[in-house]
Amino acid sequence: MKKKAPNTHRELELLDALRRLGGAARNSDLVNVLGVSEETVRRTIKSLSKAGTIERVHGGAYLAGAQGDPGFFRRISQHADEKRLIAAHTAKMARDQMTVFLDVGSTTAFVAEELRRANRLTVVSNSIGVVQTLAGINGNRVHLLGGELQSDERGTFGHVAQRQLQRYAFDLAILSTDAISDSRGFLYHSPAEADLAMVVAGQADHVVMAAAHFKFGNMAPYVGPDPRLVHAIVTDAAPKGAMAKSFDRWGIDVQVAKVGGSDAA
Structure with missing residues (x-):
């Protein structure tokens, strides 16, 4: 041998x-x-x-x-082109010196890569990957929330994380979601993720969901933030039918990321 x-x-x-x-x-x-x-x-x-x-x-x-x-890494490898497209569009909403929150989602991981071009951001996240991507770049100040570490998500959750979030006033919060229902709004497979998203939405001047179109109409057991608190969703294909009507009813600006540019739906 x-x-x-x-x-x-x-x-x-x-x-x-x-x-x-x-x-x-x-x-x-x-x-x-x-x-x-x-x-x-x-x-x-x-x-x-x-x-x-x-x-x-x-x-x-x-x-x-x-x-x-290693579920996070399997997710980030799926639909990578769509996620990069959404991330590039979403990152343009961040301006230098803003205070920004990013969660542990696979799409927001791509957003963090795009934000390496920004300067002097104050970044708060419960994601180990986001913190590693943006710390020490262009004068950023980066804060990792405490709390219970969930290794499969590579992030922190729970009471400690939520309490710490309440100390911040975010100019921009960029969130992900597991599913989007035209009646319930933004849904999650984890109650801890749903709870954290609800707290963040209440602390931000502008809340953006970054989510690929295949999540439209999917279901998950836990309800996230009130959709009326979400200002925009960035996706890769325009919603149709009941989903489009719900976004309009909730007052959510639907932005469809395009190669080489972007358009509102």
């Missing part, structure tokens, strides 16, 4: 970084932690993946056999 080659120094560094980041990370997180190029990270991930040490997903990797569900 052929003896397995020992890991290189770079491979060992990347494995250690993954462990320190909770067993999973996006490529951009690893670039920041290791201080190397994205090409180096991709090449090292490819080598470790061939050896079966880690699993690759779009834009990231997680330790093979790691405890916890």
Whole structure:
């Protein structure tokens, strides 16, 4: 039997970084932690993946056999093109020196990447990934909420996080959702996410939902913020029928992100 080659120094560094980041990370997180190029990270991930040490997903990797569900990384790899389109449009709403909240959603992770172009933001988030993406960039001040860490979401939730949120006055809150009902509004699979979204919506001057069109008409068990508190939704295809009428009734500005530009529905 052929003896397995020992890991290189770079491979060992990347494995250690993954462990320190909770067993999973996006490529951009690893670039920041290791201080190397994205090409180096991709090449090292490819080598470790061939050896079966880690699993690759779009834009990231997680330790093979790691405890916890790497669901966030599976979600971020799905419909990535649509999410990038929505993120690019959404990020344009942020202005330099704003106080901005971003949640743990996979689409908001792409928004955080786009916000690296902004300057002197005060960023508050319950997402480990968002904080790692924006900390130390362009004079930003970045705050990670405390609370119970949910490793599958790579974020903090619960009473402590909600209490801390009440200290902030947000110019802009960018939220995600699991499903959108034309009768109930924005829905979530996790009660903790639904509760946190409700608190954020009450603390922000402008609330934006970033959600792909395939969430229209889907169902989830927990109701999120009152849709009348949401000012805009950025999506990749215009809603139709009852969904379009509900957005109009709630006073939500529907913005459809387009390649090379954007239009309102």
